[in-house]
Amino acid sequence: MRRFLQKISRNSRTPEDGIFFDKISKILGFKPNDLHFYKKAFTHRSTNKVDENGNPFNYERLEFLGDAMLGSVIAAHLYNEVPTGDEGYLTKMRSKIVSREHLNELGRDLNLIQFIESKVNPQHFGENVHGNIFEAFIGAIYLDKGFVFCEKFIQNKVIEPYVDIPRLEGKVISYKSLIIEWCQKEKKQFAFEVFDDTGKEEQKFFAVRLIIDKKTIGKGRETSKKKAEEKAAKRAYFALQDQMDNKKK
Amino acid sequence: MRRFLQKISRNSRTPEDGIFFDKISKILGFKPNDLHFYKKAFTHRSTNKVDENGNPFNYERLEFLGDAMLGSVIAAHLYNEVPTGDEGYLTKMRSKIVSREHLNELGRDLNLIQFIESKVNPQHFGENVHGNIFEAFIGAIYLDKGFVFCEKFIQNKVIEPYVDIPRLEGKVISYKSLIIEWCQKEKKQFAFEVFDDTGKEEQKFFAVRLIIDKKTIGKGRETSKKKAEEKAAKRAYFALQDQMDNKKK
Secondary structure (H helix, E strand, O other): OHHHHHHHHHHOOOHHHHHHHHHHHHHHOOOOOOHHHHHHHOEOHHHOOEOOOOOEOOOHHHHHHHHHHHHHHHHHHHHHHOOOOOHHHHHHHHHHHOOHHHHHHHHHHOOHHHHOEOOOOHHHOOOHHHHHHHHHHHHHHHHHHOHHHHHHHHHHHHHHHHOOHHHHOOOOOOHHHHHHHHHHHOOOOEEEEEEOOOOOOOOOOEEEEEEEOOEEEEEEEEOOHHHHHHHHHHHHHHHHHHHHHHHHO | OHHHHHHHHHHOOOHHHHHHHHHHHHHHOOOOOOHHHHHHHOEOHHHOOEOOOOOEOOOHHHHHHHHHHHHHHHHHHHHHHOOOOOHHHHHHHHHHHOOHHHHHHHHHHOOHHHHOEOOOOHHHHOOHHHHHHHHHHHHHHHHHHOHHHHHHHHHHHHHHHHOOHHHHOOOOOOHHHHHHHHHHHOOOOEEEEEEOOOOOOOOOOEEEEEEEOOEEEEEEEEOOHHHHHHHHHHHHHHHHHHHHHHHHO
């Protein structure tokens, strides 16, 4: 019955909801059941929206829930991944992974801000809005699909692309120097190139691409050239990780 | 295949493991798959045990995992239960529920210390050992049975009997006065009686029973008479909650 009703409600989706559904499905890697949770995850308090019971309809409470889910999924990952790490190590590593800076990066990379509904211009929210809606999005996944899907999403979108234990342990300080060292050793040509950035933000951004053997391997966009280079190098590092690791062995 | 191997291993359980299995099943409210996790949850570092890979085999890392799982299950409960509570409220309520004092009480009430394996006399561990092995036990449940069972256990053993939102909000200060007030209003006879306590601990404990209309409704055992009365009253309050709530309406 529930599935039947869902099917009806899904078929009666408005065109805007259809677009939202497709975009969310693409980010999730699976289909959502109920878009309502995701809409809430992207609704800013400035809209003054309330739900059918008169309670505020915005993402602030979902942040709390998402933060908790993220914390437990990362805890389980670290527990399994680093059997030699004691409680203090696990606690420290988790706080590095779920740092404000890192959450902002995750939210920004998924471009979640495109979905935000707000009475205020989201450009004025500051950096933390990216991390906040990222947490809220995780809270929405938990409510919509349960823990296992939430874990799957965090595995695919957080752990696999970003959780790099040697780096977090402080063994890798700069991806830029790592990439340069590797290119030199492997006799590969490389260049960091600044390219035109068409962002319309008021703040100045620098866009850098890292080219290795004439192919663009990673791009970065940041508020300084140095930061943008490091980001491009980091992304290239993840893209090349298998190759780089094989050479090391 | 996995199930078949588990069945063999379960059938080949030693008599001690059989007793442990039965006791753990009773506390869990469901059957564990693999006792190994629970053994770890009750092994103190003083045993100097290591696993097959040479890593320490004790409950310290499991505490980290259990703490994270408890945090997310309580977060989801509060999110659903108190739709009017904002982020600050939810955070504050959760820290009250998972307070050190509360975790110690939960571990003590389940008498988890009976399972502890240690080279040191567990009487010398201090109060926090109860909370620590309670957290480790939750970590073991997660590893053995997954999130849903972990949530079920926390629902049955933590949330239902202990999570009393009005009390946590500070609206109920003393269960003793609440019970006395109710008994007077309902014209019920009541008495707090100190009774003989056969505990063998070095520290002095007080045991109090609360008798209402000639029936023992709650018992408490604490380091002061006042605390023991409050505990007996609290337990009576939970035992009588339906009756007390109906009268209020």
